[in-house]
Amino acid sequence: MNSDQISHGTPDVFREAIHEMAGMVSLQVKLAMTYAELGDDTGLEYAIRHWVAYTRSALATMADLKAMKAHKGGHKHGPR
Numbered sequence: 001m002n003s004d005q006i007s008h009g010t011p012d013v014f015r016e017a018i019h020e021m022a023g024m025v026s027l028q029v030k031l032a033m034t035y036a037e038l039g040d041d042t043g044l045e046y047a048i049r050h051w052v053a054y055t056r057s058a059l060a061t062m063a064d065l066k067a068m069k070a071h072k073g074g075h076k077h078g079p080r
Contacts, residue, residue, distance in 0.1 A: 014065035021058040025051055 028051035035043035 011065055011068060014061050014068065017061050018058050018065075021054045021061070024054045025058070028054060 028047045032044055032047035032051060035041075035047055
């Protein structure tokens with residue numbers, strides 16, 4: 001997604017944020033795997049904590065997106 005083309009205050013803003021957080025989750029998962037392979041428990045814990053934080057943030061943003069769509073009458077049922 002190109003953030004230069006995103007209109008603020010639209011569902012696309014939420015999707016862009018989730019997209020970015022998903023990328024960060026992916027990075028943290030890879031780091032966690034590397035730290036686990038290396039036996040670096042400090043790094044492993046750090047990566048897992050960030051992984052969980054980005055996941056929680058993405059879930060909260062998804063809830064905001066759903067609330068926005070429901071408020072605007074645009075709620076659509078789709079895959080979960």
